[in-house]
Amino acid sequence: MPPGPTPLPFVGNKLQLPKSQPWIQFQKWSKIYGPIFTVWIGRKPTVVVSDPVVAAELLEKRSNKYSSRPRMVAMGEILWDGASVLVQRYGKEWSIRRKLLHQALTPKALRLYKPVQDAEASRLCHHLLGNPPNWDKLFERYTSSIVFSVSYGHRIDSLNAKVIHDRFDFMHYSASLNVPGKYAVETFPFLKHVPDFLTPWKADIKEHGKREAAANMALVDLVRSDLARAKTQGADIPDSLCKLLLELREKEHIPLSERDFSFIPASLFGAGSDTTASTLCTAFLALVTHPPALRAAHAELDEVIGAERTPTFDDESRLPYIRALVKEVLRWRPVAVLGGTPHASTEDDYYEGYYIPADTTVLGNSWAINLNDEYYPSPHHFDPARFLDTALAAKNKQPTLESGKPHPSKTGHSSFGWGRRICPGADLAANSLFIALAKILWAFEVLPVDGRKYDVFAYTEGFNIRPRPFECVIKVRSEAHRRVLEKESGHADEVLERFTPFGE
Structure with a gap:
């Protein structure tokens, strides 16, 4: 099997697993044992994948073998x-x-x-x-x-x-x-x-x-x-x-x-509900700690949309920086930090000379994959420009980061899972993120509280993570923007009138 930390009799690596944020320890082990390694929970093996190409090879190209639980x-x-x-x-x-x-x-x-x-x-x-x-x-x-x-x-x-x-x-x-x-x-x-x-x-x-x-x-x-x-x-x-x-x-x-x-x-x-809300919370943490991203978003929205209306889905193709910002939020702090619910193999398999027996649990460590510096140089730096080509980055006056190895996914990140077990609501969630962030960034300044230091690693525990509560300053960009929001709120109520609300 793939190498890994030496297990103890009967308990395996259980005593070496931290009670808090195990994805960090998994990422460290990937630096020692390689992009695919084994940990043992008792006598049961779990194969942990920390590279997007390996994840795509096993969980997508061989999805007939790796789509169980x-x-x-x-x-x-x-x-x-x-x-x-x-x-x-x-x-x-x-x-x-x-x-x-x-x-x-x-x-x-x-x-x-x-x-x-x-x-x-x-x-x-x-x-x-x-x-x-x-x-x-x-x-x-x-x-x-x-x-x-x-x-x-x-x-x-x-x-x-x-x-x-x-x-x-x-x-x-x-x-x-x-x-x-x-x-x-x-x-x-x-x-x-x-x-x-x-x-x-x-x-x-x-x-x-x-x-x-x-x-x-x-x-x-x-x-x-x-x-x-x-x-x-x-x-x-x-x-x-x-x-x-x-x-x-x-x-x-x-x-x-x-x-x-x-x-x-x-x-x-x-x-699709809690995970998308958590991603929006991450977007605010990214914006208050990386002001250039907010300024670039404002510049694109002002140029393409103006101050007379908010953006709509019809504007999406003309807002490449906002689309890139959504991808970068998903990459920077993946909510399903250990790739969501684990996969399991249904038959024996071999990869790069390693044996992976049937009924092995397989984890795609989204934290390690999305923050792999071979694919994303300076991975903890929030920079939507990494998802723009050079010409678009120049147009948005964004310096282009040194490019890493190409990611195997069309989206450029691994935040919705893989293969036949990929999140079925991925496109619905991406649309909710795009339209919410486009309208919020059109309308508001999202700023840090003066003198406040923010910890970009302060996240909750569990299989799905979100930033621990933090304060920020949200203020409308102008009175003209306020008037548009109030007007469009009335139109929104008309659209939603058909959807009867649940009572309290």
Whole structure:
């Protein structure tokens, strides 16, 4: 197998793994053992990949061998009882769910969501006018509302809505189960069959699973009642993934129980809400610590858009620096810092002379990959110009960094995963990031608090990370910009009127 730190009998490398930010230690080990190395959790091997070319070779070109998941007993089997596409092992059951999920994420469908994303971004900017200190919560409302509009055809007007409280509770609880070594059942799966009265931890997980499943089915019932109202009263209800799947179910057999069916539209929230809000928080940290990027963005927006209106998706091709800034935010501090949910191999394989046996866990260390100085010189320096060609960089008056080795991905970064397990909502998230940042940067100064020192490494723990809370100054660029925001907020409300809000 690929080399790695020497394991101890029975426990493997578990005692050498730090309790905090393991991706940093993995990055250090990649400097010692190479871009692909092995760590042992007990007697189970995990192969860690730290180079984008190696990740592309294994997880994309050989995706028929590397598209499964390691067995996750607590989260995948006890909590979700195999319903979630996130942790499903590669095979027919996963394929059914993935195809249904993709119904909402085709290029044609993504174009239909752009008016909603544009309107929500206008609402976000108007809210920032009135409540700038609460910017991080406003980001969460913005991304949650887009995802719920796409999933169920209902918007989120307030984070006090019960449906949002429930979603965050479910998401945080499931993440708490996915901690290596926390539950003995991962090492000894037979424990899942011990009666509940002897295993209170298992009863607790099951109870949370029942609550989540009931909430998912209630959301499907809500859309079902919307459809019934549309038939009897001629009501106009917007398109959504759940509506599309319910209509599809009437025409053809979908081999899923009501419970498992309800997990498909629900899965979009975990995939695209919290992660996109966290990326927007990273964008603000990058802007307050790298002022030249803010000035370059303002210059492009002033030249292309002017002060009479905010940017729209129609302007995207003429805003190369803003598009590059979105890519750089995703690269600079990847939210799914360890590549999201791990992959697992389904058959024996060989790479560069190394043996990778079947059922090996494979982690793409997004931190090490996105900050690999062979591909991104000065990797911790936030510089969107690295995603511009030389002529565009010169036009934007940006010095061109020394170029690194070419990245194998068209996007130029590895923040959405790889192969058949790539984040299904990647394009939806990228569109939400582009329109929000384009409008915010058109309208506002995003500045550091005078005399404040910012730690660009101060991030939360967990599989998905975001900056620890920090303060910054957000002020509208001029009264003319303010007037435009207030006017466009009214237009946004008209667009979103069809999407009934969830109540508090």
